[in-house]
Amino acid sequence: MKRSHRLLDQHRRTVQPWLRTAVIAMFGLLMMAAVGCHSDPNIKKRMYLESGNRFSAQGKYKEAAIQYANALKIDKSFAEAHYQLAKAFLKLDRMNSAYTELARTIDLQPDNYPARIDLAGLLLRAGRTDEAKSQADSIVAADPNNPDAHALISGIAFRQGDRGMALSEIHRALELDPRRPAFYEQSALLKSADAADATSIESELRNAVSLDPNSAGPRLLLAAFMVKGSRWREAEQTAREAIAADPKSLVARTALAQIYLRQGDQVNAELVLRQAAKDLSEDPAGVRVLADYFDRTGQNAKARVEFEALASSTPAM
CATH class of the missing domain: 1.25.40.10 (Tetratricopeptide repeat domain)
Structure with a gap:
């Protein structure tokens, strides 16, 4: 019996140090892998981007902008971070900064149509109608069924005094995407100058309300x-x-x-x-x-x- 205990103790003394060494080595490898992941610039920039996206989803746009900027410190050509930073600046009403980031996004991703739409919207707000129209026309040429582009052309036409074209384009946008409350709002506002359209105006505003029940705007x-x-x-x-x-x-x-x-x-x-x-x-x-x-x-x-x-x-x- 005593001999069996001595053998068991010898086995423990032999095996346990080996196990400890193996466990330490295993955790060491895991730590090195984790450090390696965090030091990989591609992984690190995406971590900053995802953190910014989480802040944006919570309405914390200042914090989001900081994280997007951190991602861009790692990769100045990270188009997705430029675009998300632009959208955060739009929420913060920092229009000049948003313009810069949108322009950079489009330089890096010419086919980023949402960024082009946003840029054209800024240009239209600034009264630069011809430049806004150029952006809209380039989108429609590449993607004729882009509802946002047609809604944008509607806004440009209205700014230029062409109410007929403005109505035609917003109706086209609604045909392409009848689930967008903003399109119904835009259509109602375009019709508001004509008292004869009162029934249609109210119907479109109620459509906007039903499609966006958690918003005060409609x-x-x-x-x-x-x-x-x-x-x-x-x-x-x-x-x-x-x-x-x-x-x-x-x-x-x-x-x-x-x-x-x-x-x-x-x-x-x-x-x-x-x-x-x-x-x-x-x-x-x-x-x-x-x-x-x-x-x-x-x-x-x-x-x-x-x-x-x-x-x-x-x-x-």
């Missing part, structure tokens, strides 16, 4: 259409639905207040803005929306009270 356009027809109760309800769809939308809150003001109802307008200031306390514009309203409308005593309350609630630097 509902606010529908509410504005109702205001135009003095359909006050419906407009109020639709604006409230816009707030419910996007509780953080300051635009929706101020739109509802404006509906009340258009009816001469300052009491309810003030209640809406007071609630907005309370609910949107993390938004610098939201927290002072009531004070700004009092200041704009010459209610100086109320404005002073609100601004003093804001000052007292702001931590000293």
Whole structure:
């Protein structure tokens, strides 16, 4: 019995060091592989890109822009990172930076049609209509059934005063992609100059709402259409639905207040803005929306009270 124990101890003394050595070696190889992966520039740049994409999905566009820029420090010709950085800049309203990144994206990927669409949209906003049209025409020449390109040409035609062509092109976009709420909104806005199209306008705005139920935008356009027809109760309800769809939308809150003001109802307008200031306390514009309203409308005593309350609630630097 004792002899068997001695043999077992010898076996342990022989085998266990070998096992320890093997385990250490195995983990060493795994660590080297992990370090190797992280030092591979192609893997590292994609890690930054994916991190940026996660931030973008959460609406954290500043953080996303930093990660895309990190990817570009590794590879200045990383077209996907340039495009994602451009889109983050668009969200941050940094239009000059977005333009630069979109132009670089197109240099690297001439067939990146979404980037061309975005660039043309910036050019159109800047009044550079001919350059925007050149981008749109090049997309349609290569991809005649691109709905975004037809929607873009519609916007260009409207800017040039050709309402007929604008309507024709947005209808073509809708034929190609009838599930895009923005196309219905654009069509409704193009028709809004003609009172005879009221039924069609409302139908298209309701289509936009049904296709984008979690957005305030389509509902606010529908509410504005109702205001135009003095359909006050419906407009109020639709604006409230816009707030419910996007509780953080300051635009929706101020739109509802404006509906009340258009009816001469300052009491309810003030209640809406007071609630907005309370609910949107993390938004610098939201927290002072009531004070700004009092200041704009010459209610100086109320404005002073609100601004003093804001000052007292702001931590000293």
